[in-house]
Amino acid sequence: MTMNFKTISNGEAILIESIPHLSFDEFSAQAVEIVSGGGKVVQFFAFQVDDTMRFMAVLRTDVLLVAACNAPETYPALTIQCEPFHLFEREIAEQYGIRPEGHPWLKMVRYHANCRGVDDVFGNDYSEDIPGRYDYYSVSGDEIHEVAVGPVHAGVIEPGHFRFNCIGERVLNLEIQLGYQHRGAEDLLLNADRKRLPFIAENIAGDTSVGHSLCHAQAMEALSGTQTDEGAKIIRTVGFELERIANHVGDLGALSGDVAFLPPANYCGRMRGDFLNMSLLLCGNRFGKGLVRPGGVRFPMNDDNRRDLSARISELKPQVKHTIDLLFSTSSVRSRFEGCGTVSRSDAEKMGLVGPAGRACGLAYDVRRCFTSERYDYLHIPENAESTGDVYARAKIRADEVMQSIGIIEILLSRPVETEIIDVAEMVLAPDSFVVTLNEAWRGELSHCILTDSQGNIRRYKVKDPSFHNWNGLSMSLRDTGISDFPLNNKSYNLSYCGFDL
Amino acid sequence: MLNVLKNRFEQGCKTSKYPKASVQLLPRYRGRPQINSDAPAEVASACAAACPQEAIDPAAKTIDMGRCVFCGTCERIGKGQFVTFTQDFAISVAEKEHLITAGDLPDLAAHSRQHFKKLFGRSLQLRQVSAAGCNACEADLNVLATPFFDLARFGINFVASPRHADGIVVTGPISRNMKTALLQTFEATPEPRVVIAVGSCTLTGGPFRGSPEISTGLDSLLPVDLFIPGCPPHPMSNLHALLTFFK
Numbered sequence: 001m002t003m004n005f006k007t008i009s010n011g012e013a014i015l016i017e018s019i020p021h022l023s024f025d026e027f028s029a030q031a032v033e034i035v036s037g038g039g040k041v042v043q044f045f046a047f048q049v050d051d052t053m054r055f056m057a058v059l060r061t062d063v064l065l066v067a068a069c070n071a072p073e074t075y076p077a078l079t080i081q082c083e084p085f086h087l088f089e090r091e092i093a094e095q096y097g098i099r100p101e102g103h104p105w106l107k108m109v110r111y112h113a114n115c116r117g118v119d120d121v122f123g124n125d126y127s128e129d130i131p132g133r134y135d136y137y138s139v140s141g142d143e144i145h146e147v148a149v150g151p152v153h154a155g156v157i158e159p160g161h162f163r164f165n166c167i168g169e170r171v172l173n174l175e176i177q178l179g180y181q182h183r184g185a186e187d188l189l190l191n192a193d194r195k196r197l198p199f200i201a202e203n204i205a206g207d208t209s210v211g212h213s214l215c216h217a218q219a220m221e222a223l224s225g226t227q228t229d230e231g232a233k234i235i236r237t238v239g240f241e242l243e244r245i246a247n248h249v250g251d252l253g254a255l256s257g258d259v260a261f262l263p264p265a266n267y268c269g270r271m272r273g274d275f276l277n278m279s280l281l282l283c284g285n286r287f288g289k290g291l292v293r294p295g296g297v298r299f300p301m302n303d304d305n306r307r308d309l310s311a312r313i314s315e316l317k318p319q320v321k322h323t324i325d326l327l328f329s330t331s332s333v334r335s336r337f338e339g340c341g342t343v344s345r346s347d348a349e350k351m352g353l354v355g356p357a358g359r360a361c362g363l364a365y366d367v368r369r370c371f372t373s374e375r376y377d378y379l380h381i382p383e384n385a386e387s388t389g390d391v392y393a394r395a396k397i398r399a400d401e402v403m404q405s406i407g408i409i410e411i412l413l414s415r416p417v418e419t420e421i422i423d424v425a426e427m428v429l430a431p432d433s434f435v436v437t438l439n440e441a442w443r444g445e446l447s448h449c450i451l452t453d454s455q456g457n458i459r460r461y462k463v464k465d466p467s468f469h470n471w472n473g474l475s476m477s478l479r480d481t482g483i484s485d486f487p488l489n490n491k492s493y494n495l496s497y498c499g500f501d502l
Numbered sequence: 503m504l505n506v507l508k509n510r511f512e513q514g515c516k517t518s519k520y521p522k523a524s525v526q527l528l529p530r531y532r533g534r535p536q537i538n539s540d541a542p543a544e545v546a547s548a549c550a551a552a553c554p555q556e557a558i559d560p561a562a563k564t565i566d567m568g569r570c571v572f573c574g575t576c577e578r579i580g581k582g583q584f585v586t587f588t589q590d591f592a593i594s595v596a597e598k599e600h601l602i603t604a605g606d607l608p609d610l611a612a613h614s615r616q617h618f619k620k621l622f623g624r625s626l627q628l629r630q631v632s633a634a635g636c637n638a639c640e641a642d643l644n645v646l647a648t649p650f651f652d653l654a655r656f657g658i659n660f661v662a663s664p665r666h667a668d669g670i671v672v673t674g675p676i677s678r679n680m681k682t683a684l685l686q687t688f689e690a691t692p693e694p695r696v697v698i699a700v701g702s703c704t705l706t707g708g709p710f711r712g713s714p715e716i717s718t719g720l721d722s723l724l725p726v727d728l729f730i731p732g733c734p735p736h737p738m739s740n741l742h743a744l745l746t747f748f749k
Contacts (some may be wrong), residue, residue: 112679129682152687154662155644155660157644158640159632180677180679181634184713185713188713196555199554199571199709200709203638206638206639250641264509269645270513270516276645277528284528286642286734290573298574322508
């Protein structure tokens with residue numbers, strides 16, 4: 001079969017009419033062929049042009065591929081042939097009321113009415129609370145019991161519902177119901193005043209503020225033909241890596257706490273704060289909110305800032321290193337981490353796991369290496385792949401990445417940085433255009449996609465947080481695992497609720 | 503074992519001396535906004551027009567800290583002539599109207615309810631409910647439990663059940679899908695109970711204001727006792743609010 005998908009670059013704006021518009025059958029067959037042959041789904045979504053609905057897919061092999069087609073009202077689900085489309089098809093069904101026939105698990109995603117006002121695919125009228133007319137998956141038998149947790153959890157964390165089907169202490173199945181965090185972010189990005197967009201984007205997931213604002217900024221820059229200076233790219237890369245370190249360090253501490261080894265739990269909690277304070281030093285916000293804007297950055301990094309940051313990094317680096325060494329050399333920690341919550345490589349491939357969760361299963365993909373942006377083309381990003389797919393592997397990958405990111409920041413801080421700061425950039429977006437941006441956030445591949453209309457207004461804004469791929473990984477980790485190991489597995493992924501719920 | 507001890511010595515004692523000693527935050531931190539009422543009207547209007555949160559009223563010369571995300575755009579657009587952000591992290595208020603300010607905030611301790619101080623001054627157990635928060639407010643509440651802030655030394659703890667709690671701390675713009683769970687958590691908390699709203703989203707919808715999927719603010723659903731503005735509020739703002747209001 002000739003392959004009609006078009007090869008594109010990360011963060012390159014192209015005209016929509018240059019994207020191959022296939023028949024649905026061609027589109028479906030080729031998408032399935034690419035993904036079955038080892039490709040992955042980056043984005044698969046629906047959008048509306050005048051009165052017709054269309055599908056668009058962005059896939060990746062070692063290149064990025066894109067194609068579109070007219071969307072039928074119902075169509076044979078791609079998931080039947082190829083698992084990685086599973087959640088994307090459910091999302092399209094929920095957002096636009098387009099039914100994938102024969103979908104093996106056609107369940108709502110975030111629990112909201114579709115935007116076209118057509119019949120609800122799931123039979124909900126949304127007068128009831130979540131989960132509406134959906135019956136959770138259940139297991140029956142004499143020794144079977146169910147545990148329901150959430151949406152309000154015991155800790156200070158975001159809401160979600162977890163339904164465990166157990167036999168004794170052993171979990172047969174964990175069903176995760178999200179959607180409690182749904183704020184309508186994609187619609188708001190479409191309708192809100194242009195000056196609000198960077199603020200909405202950076203609040204999609206507050207622990208990934210820099211990641212989301214980077215994806216947004218790159219997309220807006222591409223569509224408006226804005227060049228970002230090298231200094232801004234360096235500062236953005238520093239902010240992005242600080243975000244990664246802070247989250248990984250915090251989670252390593254939480255993992256340590258969950259296996260009752262308290263010293264690293266406390267040290268990491270404190271050191272995470274020190275890394276957040278470096279973001280505060282850079283931009284006045286501990287989560288990097290307000291740092292990245294379309295066109296560049298809002299804050300310079302002068303020589304004093306560089307020296308201050310370098311001094312802080314030099315002081316913390318040995319402490320972080322020694323705490324990580326302590327964690328991984330403690331036999332009681334190793335015995336709890338190793339072999340717990342294992343996901344096989346083939347399952348990881350089918351679910352399309354990304355980021356540390358994917359790398360823990362041997363999928364070495366890292367956007368920073370494979371589809372470089374910002375300063376990453378000048379930096380060496382090693383292949384951090386582990387093979388065991390367990391809590392140990394996920395923790396180890398994160399620990400390795402902490403040290404690598406510290407190294408990256410040291411390199412970036414070694415030379416003076418000059419940039420012209422940006423407050424509010426007036427941007428005129430190219431009409432009838434398309435752009436997709438990808439970045440390796442600390443949880444994995446993060447992607448924003450923008451389509452404009454003939455006036456240069458945003459026609460469709462699609463956001464995909466890495467958690468969209470990875471929540472099913474947590475479910476798989478819990479299969480045949482003791483229910484008491486749930487917190488440990490949960491921390492090893494630490495997925496985003498609001499990033500998923502949008 | 504030797505490793506554990508070596509690490510312990512390397513880490514040292516990091517707990518803040520606050521509130522006995524004052525805390526100075528980093529220079530780029532943006533705390534309580536201060537308005538210069540003598541600023542030219544056109545500067546005030548330019549600041550109001552640039553504000554992504556529509557938090558500035560140029561005629562009244564006030565800023566709504568409930569809407570403000572402390573991005574500092576107005577300070578830079580107006581070159582500091584109209585709004586400046588101070589280093590002061592003590593920005594919480596007990597009445598919603600006090601969020602709209604020209605810079606002078608009422609003394610929080612004087613506005614706190616005396617019976618709360620009597621009841622909860624020595625022990626305060628709180629249940630946190632994230633209602634569509636982006637995880638930044640949640641994270642900066644969580645951080646109060648780390649050794650630097652060490653909230654427990656003040657007799658304040660976050661607990662696992664509303665049944666064990668004296669009040670709830672709410673974050674996020676309260677999505678439609680989270681509203682029932684939030685109200686049920688409130689109902690499950692025994693009286694007398696306190697309600698604390700943390701972050702711009704909880705106060706007014708924050709960056710998501712206008713979305714039909716969220717509320718217009720926690721006070722439209724529940725009686726709020728303490729408002730902590732910010733996006734997210736700095737942990738010191740949270741700590742200051744809890745200590746001043748209840749101690």
